[in-house]
Amino acid sequence: MSDLRSSKRISAEADDSSRKKARKDNDMDEDESYNPYLAHRQQGNGKSHHGVPSADSPFAGFQPRKTTAEQHSKVENLSDNAFTGQPHSQKYFQILETRRDLPVHKQRQEFLEKYHSTQILVFVGETGSGKTTQIPQYVVYDELPNLSGKMVACTQPRRVAAMSVAQRVADEMDVKLGEEVGYSIRFEDMTGPKTMLKYMTDGMLLREAMHDHEMSRYGCIILDEAHERTLATDILMALLKQIAARRPDLKIIIMSATLDAQKFQRYFNDAPLLAVPGRTHPVEIFYTPEPERDYVEAAIRTVLQIHASEPEGDILLFLTGEDEIEDACRKISMEADELQREVDAGPLVVYPLYGTLPPQQQQRIFDKAPPPLRKGGKPGRKCIVSTNIAETSLTIDGIVYVVDPGFSKQKIYNPRIRVESLLVSPISKASAQQRAGRAGRTKPGKCFRLYTEKAFKKELIEATYPEILRSNLANTVLELKKLGVEDLVHFDLMDPPAPETMMRALEELNYLACLDDDGELTTLGGLASEFPLDPALAVMLISSPEFYCSNEILSITSLLSVPQIFVRPANNRKRADEMKSHFAHPDGDHLTLLNAYHAFKGQSVNDSHGAKQWCHEHFLSFRHLSSADNVRAQLKRIMETHGLELVSTPFEDKNYYNNIRRALLSGFFMQVAMKESSGKVYRTVKDDQAVLIHPSTVLRTEYDWVLYNEFVLTSKQYIRTCTGIRPEWLMEIAPTYYDLETFDDGDVKRSLMRAAEKKRRKAAMKSDR
């Protein structure tokens, strides 16, 4: 119950003190954007002491935050680039023409007026409106960061988007990427001292905020794709709402698709709204008259019907996961061949699409549809069978038909047993609309929904629950503490999570000693928040020098932060398992991962080109091992910055592996299971869930106690990536959690008591001698 107590105390605190402190720390003038006392910070050419452009500047006459679309246009038309002083390229003027053709351009003046009238603006633009590329540029011309010294930031939920949009906008502004326009994502900061406009991932802005609670580098922050409601976007919105109250000079724009616009407006104290139409084609929607029993079968049938009877155009089918997709692809291909023979249908190529597919194979979806089999024959088409990845992350032009069975895999969190799992669930109305929209990108399209119209209207929820309601929040709570949020219960989130989820997170962090009993961030917690890791992993890494194995734990942590490195193709499972057994360590999967990594590194040192081939032969993922290497380098840098030593126990030492297993426990002592007296079933400590060790394990020794990395809920309850441990270690390494007083009577308690007794006797014998 300690969690309840500590969280009550947290909520009882008013956040006045933090607000006052922040106000004092904040060096911005409250009433004026351009503080003369800050003039010394400003750099660049052609400006006066007050941040207003001088008479000889191309921006002469511009009053920051009072500019007009006409002024912008004039400067854009100049033969020289007003920001760099360089002559504009030919390409620049070509792009400028297409930019002025975008729907959003017509409303440039209207946008500026709204922007001037308010601190927070909600901007709604459909796909194809040009909002992501244009709005930030309009803001740059109005803010003139080259004079004010305050950047414009635009966040994206995904890295690729941040990178590609930044490149596009750099071209549009005729500047070099990384100079006036740049981007910042994990592993890559493409910005410089001249950067005015910065595209970045939402997670990256959150990281920055941990060290700059006022986000003082920015004059305007634009949150793009806010309707996606990622964890980071939700936290940023709440944070920005707070900061906006302290920093009247900070402007905020929330950009979103139409559906939730009013919800955003209400949340931001009735902020004004500007809507811009998109540029898409109409999509005709068809529903099934009766509910379908087997949606995969119905989907395959629909695809084949479209192919047999509808005019030219590619097909996009949404299914839920890899297996289902591969299976459907096979069936569609087979049936389509038959159609070709029987009714002279055109050729149909089928491509699977999902996130874990290697990038080269993902690229194939952009191949052109096949030509007719013979001259004058029916045209060919392609059919893409995809997960939700095609709903948001990837857009494919040329899609005319969408088949939507109405399901996707979604993460859900059960705080009672502290388990996140994936569940096939019905999609939301917003999702269904997004999917349908994929059919109208190049010409009018059709969307076949494999559910009834009544089901759409009555059974589908409006929008998918935001991620914050479906996640374990331990990491989020730690981040918020580091962000200086004192009062978590009254932190004004758009959709506050269930109290039980919050309690669980506080409890977990308290056990990990990241929060003290008063809910305050401890030194350990502060350090843990510096790492881009879940709290248990961060604590394990920070504790590892005490166990003389920080080098090894650093590697294991990195390997646990990337997708599975062991590859197991469906047609070659036996051989893959054989290869994996070469790396197997009898004490568990963590040590097996380490063995594979060490072998990979040994290979890379000798022959970096051969490493790829070597991985292929050994059924290891070169991509994921390289990415683990990348993560490792980042984590290592953070360790060095904070004076955490990188040490190893000599390999010849008999405690080399024991030290590693003990260090694993320093973070994962809450993820431990004990074998029941009979059979193969284990029970998790405290949560008391019956679990099986996942069949992918290398554990062969019959351990009574194991620690696990992951609890997976599929056909059964499994624990995955397991390592054997000794019960006496638990009480030694995590005495508070394993305080026997707190355990209910039962097998677990009895077994722990026996271990404690054995240990006492051993110690007594030692001291007798």
Add this chain to the structure above:
DNA sequence: GAGCACTGC
């Protein structure tokens, strides 16, 4: 003896 929707730091 099984499966990994998708992101992100």
